[in-house]
Structure formats: C-alpha cells, structure tokens
Amino acid sequence: MGAKRAAGILMPRPGERTNLGFFIEDLGFYVPFGDNFDLKLSGDIYTKGSWATRAESTYKKRYKYNGRLAANVENRLTGIKGLTEGSNAFSKQSMFGVMWSHSQDPKANPYWLFNANVNFSSSKYYRESVRNQYINTGQVFTNNVNSSINLTKNFENAPLTAQLSMSHSQNYNTGDINIAFPRFNLTMSRIFPFAKKNMPKEGLIQNLGLTYSMQAGNEVNTNDKDIFTDKMWKDQMRMGANHKIGLQTGITLANYFPLTLSSDYNEVWGDNRLIKNYNSVNGKIEDTTLKGFNSYRTFNFNASVSTNIYGLYLNPNKDAKILGIQHVITPSIGYSYTPDFQSQSWGYYKAYQNQNQEEVWYNQYQNMLYGVSIPGLTNSLNFGISNNLEMKVKDVNDPKGFKKVKIFEYLRLSSSYNFSADEFKLSPISINGMTSLFDRKVNVQFSSTVNPYKIQRYINAEGNEVAQYIDELGLGNLRISNMTLGTGYTFDNSTFGGKRFDAKNYKKRGTVRDENFYYDSDNYAQFAIPWSLTANLSYNYSKGTERKGSSTGSIAMNGKISPTPYWAISANATYDFIKSEITYVRFGFERDLRSFTLSFNWTPMGTYKSYDFFIGIKASILQDLKYNDRSRLNY
Template sequence: MAFNDFNISIRIFFLLFFNIVLAQVETIDTSVSKNDTVTIIQPIVKTDVDAANDTVKKERLQGILDYDSYDQYHDYKNQHTYLVTDAIVKYLDMEIQADYIDINWNTGDIYAVGKEDSLGNIVEPSKFRQGNKEIEYNSFSFNINTKRGKAFNVRTEESMGSDQGVIIAGVVKQYNDSVSGMRKVAYTTDTYFIQRKDSIADYHMEAEIAKYMQGKDKKVVTGPIVMKIYEVTTPLALPFAFLPMGDNRSAGILLPSFGEREEVGFYLQGAGFYLPIGDYMDISLTGDVYTRGSLGLHAMSQYLKRYSFSGNFSFDWEKRVTGIKGLDDYNKSTNYRLAWSHRQDPKANPNLIFSANVNFMSSKFYREGISNYGISSGNYLQNNVNSSISINKNFPNSPFSASLTVSHSQNTNNNSDQQGNATFQLPQLTVNMSNIYPFAPKTGSKKGLWQSIGMNYNFNLQNTLYTTEDDLFSSRMFDNAKNGARHNFSFNTGTTIFKYFPLSFNAGYEEVWTLNTIRKQYDDLTNSVFEERVNGFDSYRTFNLGTGISTTLYGQANFGTADDDKMIKAIRHMISPRVSFNYRPDFSTDEWGYYDAFINGEGEEIRYSYFDGGIYGAPSQGLSQSLSIGINNNLEMKIRSKTDSTGIEKIKIFESFNISTGYNFAADSLKLSPISINGRTSLFKNKMGISFRATVDPYKNLVNDEFPNGKRIDELGKFRFTTMGVRLNYNLTEALFGEREMDYEKRGRIRYEDYYFDDDNYAQFLTPWSLAVDLTHTRTMSLTDEVRNTTSVGLRGSISPTPHWAFSGRTSLDVQKMDFAGTYFTFSRDLRSFVIDFSMNPFGQYKTWNFFIGIKANFLRDAVKYEEREFNSRTNTF
C-alpha cells in the first residue's frame, strides 16, 4: 500500500539495470548467475518522456546493486530483462522479492508476479520491503516514465496509534508519488488474521473505493463503508470513513454511545472530537445529552515529553436533572471535578523536582454524578479527597533541602455535618537540614558523647484557609485564615555502656511565630465568653529533654538435630526491651507568659492560652515527667521438614509481639498510661496473616448517679480490656493444590490454541483463580462496661473458567447488621477482536449495572460498540 516507497524502489531498479544493459553485447544471455553485484558510479540514463517534444530526463545514482535469482535472462535486442524463480533485488535499504520479474527497457514497463501453482493460483506473494515496512501483492505492473502502476491483491500492515491492523485491497492504482486509488478495500485488527493463524478475519470494515494518501500524515479516505462479521454483512454502515494511519496522531470525531437510564432518560454520551496539540500533547472534548434535561461536558488531555515529564488533565462538569418539573421528586444539581497529575522524570533534574496530584471536586460528584463512575470504581465510599502541587529543591554538597507546596483537603461525606468543608494550604514552605555532627572528627569514627552530638533543623511556614464549598473562591474563604511559622531544632547523641546497652540523649527546641493571638473575657450580662482577636506579631518557645536505653536479648532452646526424628528442633526467642524518660515543663504557668485566665459565671478560674486556635496550637499545659516502657518480642521455631533440602524448616510463631505503657511522675492522678498490646504472625507458609491489638486500662471505673456515663478513678486493680481487635486475611490461588502441567500431545488451533485435548478428546485448560478473605473483629468496652462488637467479612476474588472468560468481584458483610457494602461484580468475555464487559453493584442504594460490547482496538472501541447502563440511586437518599 505504500506506493511512494514502491515507486522509488522500482525507479532505482530500472535505472541500475539499464546501465548494466549498456555494457553488454546484443545477444540473449541464458546463463545462470548467483549473487551478482554491480557498482554504479553516477550513470546518466536517457528515457523518452514525451515523443512530441523529444525531451530527455536525466537521473544520477550512485550505490551498489545486489540481485539474485535462480535464472537470469537478458534479451538485449528486444530490451527485456527477466529474473526467474526466487528473484531478489537489493539497493540501499530496499528489497524486492518475486518469483518472476519482467522489465521492458523500451517502454519502461515493469511486471512482477508471485509464485503460482499448476492452476495459476498465487501460492507465494511478491514482497517489497523498505526499513520496517513490508507490502505483499500477487502481481503488479508499473511504468517508470508515467510513474503510474497497478497492483492486484495487495496486503500491508498499518498501525493506528497503539493498534495494529492490516489493509487488503483487490486493486490498487498508483496515481502519483503520494496518492493511490483502491478498490475492494478491507481493514481489520483481528490478530489471528494478521498473524496468519486464520485465513478469514472475524470482522472487517469493507469499502468499494478508497484513496490512500501518503506523506507525513498518512490516511485512508473511503466511500460508503460497511462492517462485516465472518463475511456476513451487518447493518453497521457509514457514508464515508477517515482512517489515520501510522503512529502520528490525527484529529478526528469521537462517536457517542447511546442508551437509557431510569432517572435521566435516553442519552447520547461521549460525542465530541479529538485534537493533537503539537508533538507532546493532545486533548479530547466530549459532551453528554439526556432527554430529561441533564447535561455533561468533559475535557481530557495527556502530555508526554520523553525523559522530561508526563501528565494528564481532566475536567468534568455535569448538570443533573431528575424527576418531573413541578412535582416533589424534581431535583437539579451541578457537579464538577478537576483532576491533574504531573510526573517529572527524576533524571531530568534530580535537584529540582516539580510534581502535581490534583483532585478537586464538588462534594457530591462521586455519589450524584450522571455516570456511574464513582460506583464502579468504589470511590463513592471515600470521605475525603486531597490535592497537592509541590516543588522540591535539593542543594548539592549541603545538608539543606526545601519544598514549596500548595495543597487542599476536602470532606465528601454526604452524611457528615461538615459536608463540603475544605482546607487549603496556600502555601506551605518547608526547609530541612539533615543531621549534622559539628564536633565529629573530619576523619575516623565518632567516639564518646561529645563527638556523637547530632543536630537537625526544620523550618515550616504555613498559610491555611478553612472554608466551605459555598464560600469557595469568594472573599469569605479568607475570613478564617490561619498563618504562622515554626522552627524546630533537635539534638541527639549516644553511646554504648557495658558493651550491650545503647544509651541515647535527645533535646528539642521549638519556636512558633504568629501574626495574631486571642484574648478572652467573661461577659456577665450575656453569660458568655467574649473572644477578641489581636493582630500583630507574637511568638512562643518550648523545649523538652529525653534519654533512653535499650538492648536485645536472645534465648534458644534446642531439642534435636537435623538427623533425628524429633518434630521440634529448636525454639528461639528474641526480646528487645526499651526504657526512655522525657521531661517537658509546664508552659501554662505565669512565668512563661503564654497563658491567662478569666472567672466564669460560677466563679471558676478558666485558663486559656493566647495562642489557642493557632495553626500550630498552643504551648503544652501541665508538667510532664514521663517514663515509657516497651518490650518487643520475636518467637521462631525450627521443625522437621520433608520438602526442604536441609531437612529443617523455620516457622514464625510471632513475627512481633509488643507491649508498651508509660508512667507520668508529674501527674496528680492516673499516672499510669493504658497498656498497649499489638502483634502479628502468619500461618500456612505465610498464606494467612493474623494481626491483633488491645488496650488495657489498669484503673477502676466508677458508675453512679453522679457519673452515669462512668468515670476512671485513681485506683489500680481492674485491668479492663477497653479495646480488642483481630484481623485475619487469607489469600488462596490455584497453586494451593499444586502446579498443574499441560502434558497432553493434542493442542487446539486458531482460537483454541490455549486448549489441550486428552485421549478422549476432552478439552483441558488451566483455570487461574484467586480468593482473598478478610475477617476483622473489634470489641470495645465503655466506662459503663457496655460492650460493642463489630465484625466484618470481606471477600475479593477472580476466576477464569476458560481462557476467554473472566469473573471478578468484591464485597464486605457486616455480620452484626447482616448488611452488604461495597459489592461489585465484573464479567468479561474475550471474543477475539471483540470484548463483552458486564459489571454491577446489586445491593444498597447505589445499585447499578453496565453492559458493553465492542471492538477491542482502541481507535474503534468508541466507534463500533453497544453500551447500556442503569443507575438506580435517588437524590433524596443522599
């Protein structure tokens, strides 16, 4: 089909052979020649172009011509050259293969034909190659003077972006260097037909006439075109078609899908156009129209510059109309979503990296969107969305780095009282200094506490806006702005005592700057607290000190050797105890000047900080002299194994088992902190994971008329489990039953190549499957000893009962309520060039299903398809 390349190659072929003819005598040479090579240095060839004016055209060529055939005949009297049987001609990067080639030097006609059988049928087509391009044809004729030719039964592979297809044409006429006319044209993306596994394509697009235009933007323009499935004509037809060829992107129309949904009526969805922008970017603009008044507009763009950056951008705007105007069920709402993702290649500039991950939307977009995208993706369960745009800078040969970030977080929980609340960081600047050792020697290792002193620094500047969805982009969103800066210095050092006990010391210093503080007064007339905001620079400083010691103890009990029959060979226990002490002053006392007090209506003194509600909070209140104690445990066992080559297998009884608590010497009461217990392990060769956690309250609780909800009292002894939780997850695959091998001699062909057949001709095939089970149980106990249990079972699985079927699903069951949540199933059927997809959410208020059948090739997926969906949610259920 690439007749431009074909034309050039034939011209070269003709000119080079003509120069060979000039050097021969006028006799017929019937000798056999193999691998002849001719060097041509600037020959001049004269051919008649127009007999009327007797003009002469000059061609200058230089290169080496390699040709080969089984027989070669040169008829110099009649000016003919014949290459017979396995003819091949090579020049530069071009190559022509044919069974027979006839060159008429007098008229400039060239004729080539593939190998024929005894009945005259072509059994091996001729081929033309240039670079990676290959064209096949049964026969062709070409005139070098007029630059016109005709080829029969042409086949060539062409790409459309990432999709590979093949074009078949019964007749192709070359009009000039860039335009070819075609008749009986067919195009398909059937991989079995392209790979010649099947002689009939399962589908193709067929046109009676078409034009193939070459150049930078290759394309095929057809007349009326119809779709055929296994040679059967379907009603799917178009008056014309425009098919861009090659890897270059081309602008084009995006065809819509159609269907009906109960809430919004009939619809056309996804109509629009695609437009490439330069070499690195594209954009598609589409729209949706619904008969009951809903509208949708969508813009999507992708960009990529290799070795530099890549990203994508999308914007969705939807007006959702449900019900009948004038009735109680009528509702109209607007939803939007802006998404942007930018990724920089770290190699482009490792010391300056820009990144973006923006997901900004209306709070009801996932739940009330016109499409059911939020349901199928499971995003309707999300309560928060976040965005960030950041620039990170590293300073080579220094411990400093900096980042500038603009971020946002938004509540999307429609059942929340704070629906639509959003927080913006505009901006946040952070400067970090990694750990440095100012007193360490320039060479050699650090010794002693003094040389091991390390210091690091962090500076953080924030400007935070708290607003609602209604106040976005208005002046009101700045009313509750909070800003400030914080400096953090930390110091650490350490040594090892008695060889086995690492001892560490640490200190921290924090300084906070703010541009406003508060003052509180009690108003007796209104019986309320009046808060005044004082603008102006202010600051506070805090510090803390700490020390800690830890070690690791090992114990092992041996019960047998690798040679005896004992099941348990050894048990190994690793214990890592740690003790630390931290001191922090009470910054709420008067000498620090950070707190004040007022007397309320009941005569009580209420202390508050001038920095309450600030972006970094207020200085800590209360003296802390806290002792922290923790023990980490690891327990392993060696047992006899028949599968391991050493005869011994190591299993983990507890990967970790941790216990921790604390004691505050400065507290007035309840000095002992709750005891925290957590751990994890695995069973069945790591197929089942088990994790657990618990919190133990060491103090007794009091429940009476004065404290009906209970109160902890400063008396040890009850040790109640206030919270307990366990999570089990088990992953199953077909490997659980051992590896299955297909050792049958018979195997299917074409579509059934993945099937094997046993001696009784029953099909055998592998059935990949997976099943993940999650069991989570939580038990909480209140101060009144009221117990609340929460149990959920989650299932995720997939199976392919045949090589062309695929099923997957997920669900979660609340055992107490016996209610399913997050249920979603998908079914897929591979139909060779087509695919069928069906998905559904069968339970809950977000019931939905979607059916799709269409061509797998990306560029035809939206053009040739049928899609129908249903979304049964109701606006008043949100």
C-alpha cells in the same frame, strides 16, 4: 511506528432514563496537537434539562514527563418543577470536578522533581453525578479526597532538601475543605558537627547529631459555600512558620546497654493571637482575633536505654520433633521531661473571668497555623518489653532437616508513668503482636488496650446507672477496653498442591484465534484456568466503662477466575458476621471478543444497586465506536 492521530467527531450514545429523560451522551470532538499533546471535548444533553460538559487532555514527552488533565462541569435537574416535597420534588445541582496528574521521569533531572496529583470537586460530585460511572469504579463510596502539587530541590553538596508545595483535602460528608497554598519546607538531614572527618565517632560529643526543619505557608479552612469568596480570603486564611531543631547523641554502657539522649526545640511564628472575654450583657464568651506577628517556643528532653536478652534451649534428643526454642526479650525504659509551658510564668496562656468570677485559662496562640497546642508539664517514665519467640522443628522434607516456626513474630507490651499527673499516673497498657500460621502463609495481627484502674458504679439523681474510672490500681481491675484482630489469605491454583501452568512443557502453540492455547503430544489443547480467592477478616471489640462491650466484624471475599483465555469472571462480597448479614455484593464479567471487548458489572443489592454494560472496539483509532448502558441507583 504507531498510527498517526487525526482529529474527528466523537460518536454520541443515545438513551433514556426515568429521572433524566431522553439523552445524548459523549457528543464531541477530538483534536491532536503534534505528537505530545491532545484535547478531547465532549458533553451530555438530557431532555429534562440536565447537561454536562467535559474537557480532557493527555500529554507526554519521552524521558521527561507525562500527565493527564480533565475538567467536568455538570448541571443536574431531577423531579418535577414546582414540587418541594416527596420523591418527585424538584432538585437542581451544579457540580464540578477537576483532575490533574503529572509525573516526571526521575532520570530527567536528579536535583529537581515536579509531580502533581489533583482531585478537586464538589462534595456531591461522585455520589450524584449526572452519569453513574463512579458506581462501578467504587468512587461513589469516597468520603475524603486529597490533592498535592510538589516541586522538590535536592542540593548536590549539602544535606538540604527544599520543597514548594500546594495541597488540598476535602470531606464530602461535612463539606469542609482545607487548602494550603503555597507551603515551603526546608529540611536538613542529620549532621555531626563535632565528629572528626572520616574517623569513627567516640563519646557523647562526637556522636552529637543535629537536625533542622522549617515549614512556612498559608492555609485556609473553609467549606463549599465560602470557597473563593471574600470571607475565605479575609477571615479564614492563616499564615505562619515552624522551626524545629533536634539534638541526639548516644553511648553504650557496659557494652550491652545502648543509651540515647535527645532534645527538641520548637519555635512557632504566626499572624494572629486570640483574646477571650466574658460579655456580661449577653452572657457569652466573645473571641477577638488580633492580627500581627506573634511567636512562642518550647523544648523537651528524652533519655532511653534498652538491651537484648537471649534465651536458647537445644533439645539433646536429636530425634525429637522440637529441636530447640529461641526467645529474644528486648526490655526498654525511658524518661521524658517537658517544662510546664501552660504556667503563667511563660506568658503563653491568658485568663478571663467567667460568669462566676472564676479565672479560665486558655492558649492565646491556639488559632495560629502551627500553634495547635502548647504542652504542659511532662515528667514521665516510659517502659516496655518486646518478645520474639520461635521454634526449630524437625522436617524431613527440608534439605536442612529442620524448619523454623515463628510462635510470635513480635509481642510488645508498653505503658508509661507520669510523675507530674494529679491522678491516673499509670497509662493504659498497650499490647500488640503478630504471628504467622501455615508455614508463614497467613499473618495474624492483633492489638489490645488494657485499663488497670477500678470502675466505680452508682445510681445518679435521675435513677440511671453511671460508671467511671477511679484512681485505684490493682490486678483485679485489669480490663480490656479495646481489641482488634486482622488476617487474610489468598488462595490460587497452587494453594492445594496444584502446579502452575508452564508453556515450556509444550512444543506446539496455536495460531490465529488459538494463540493462547498450547497442545500436548496427543494434540489436545491445554490451558491453565487461573483463579484466585482472597479472604480478609477484621474484628474489633471495644468496652469502656459499660457492662457490655460492642463488636464489629466482617469478612471480605474477592474472587476471580478465567475459565477460558477470553473470559474473566469476578465477584466481591462482604459479610458482617456480627449482624449476620451480607452488606455488599458485586459481580463482574469480561469477554475478549478479539476486535471488541465486552464487560458487565452488577451490584444486585444495597444502597448502590446498579448495573453497567459496555461493548466497544479495541483499536485505538476506533475507540469512540462503543455502546455503554448504565443504570441509575433506582433501576
């Protein structure tokens, strides 16, 4: 039976910082409400005028749900009042942050599910908070945050799923905010309306599958300044719906060539239409949004066929190192057709006359919520080939006498040819693959794009060299325009043949302060020193029409070791081997003091140079008895 919770005052932490003055942090009180809900209110006060206040609540109902809600409001004042320039210029910022997480136990109700994960704040909240707790958590590097609230209904005797949701995305660099509230989704999984019940499906008709989905909602694209203002509600909100119907069927030709046929129908509804006109007075293009119900619809057709070709070589010499090679080739070819919905006959595109009396066509539905684009003519042939290559190698240490070695887990080449394009009909060739090394302990993934068109270079009127692709194919023109490579591996106690610590090998175990030690027959304490070192390598090369390409590459190292059961030491570092410089270093130390816990984190270099020291009591009833010292970025 757990200890009974009680209300009480939270002990504050005093201190002093150069840019904030003397302070008292974490002053507040805690109040439990029954066994399922509590509330903690606290705040910070700084002598130079800054302040912060926080409210936090956790709740839980066993076998039902659990969650946490937190809200922070801060007013940060730095510098000297009256100064507008220099390092001591006066600055005043008001910031807020709201966090809410809610999880429902899946067993609580199999047909209704509610979950929430909300992270909504001012754009500078993580980077310039009055307190610097987000430096050591890494959240100071956050550029984008997302939130979602979902209520899902699964129907017991129907292939339907309905979802009512709200979502939010925020870019801290630009201040842009996107909010969708609410949004309704209805999805019908594939059904076979012409198939006989409980009978195998035969032919194209019985294999015809039907899917349907519908999205409807409101959405706002706004920013820090306009959020929750009249401008947001009147000018920036859009609403609409999108209906999608999918048909797919298939049949196997000559027992070896699976043929798939599919078609998609898409209908979009919206509440606005765009009108463009050229104003000859000011020489500008003016946009006018007409409110009212509008709709458009598109469809397409696709066909594809593929097969597998197997190649097998068995070495007649049973004593040879390589006993056999297996190669699986999977060629595929497909055809895609979409009508030219951008043509005048469909009425989706309108035209205006520019200053040169030329017609300029535009999509009048481009600002609708689900009206991102209207496709033009597609009349293309898609083709590719995938490879899987492995060897059977003799291995006397394996019970089978051999082991399989993957040369390529996969190696894929793909491209397409658009018959309706005016030029550059052949798309760049995409190559990607994965292989494994050291008995599949290290995976190496790579991808590349090869451009088959010729590059023409010339000197322009300004005397500068200009390069561009021209519509001329040839093997001599093949040129890698992009390439990526990534791999990683984790070393630990067992990497170099070491054995993992097994407590079953020891009959005696320590007590009181030595319970983490085991003793051998000579009464020597035994303890495995767990350690790990993870290395991740990433490399990217890009080269457009330039004579010289550009590269980026880094190695990230993360290590941790526990020299004793009560010590943990960690280190993180990133090395840019293109620029030959260390871009990030962080050290961490943790000490279990039995009743207390102690930690120290230090970032000695870079933009977010800082440290954090913490010591506190482990017992939950005394967790507010602690000392926490954090530096600012310019310590």
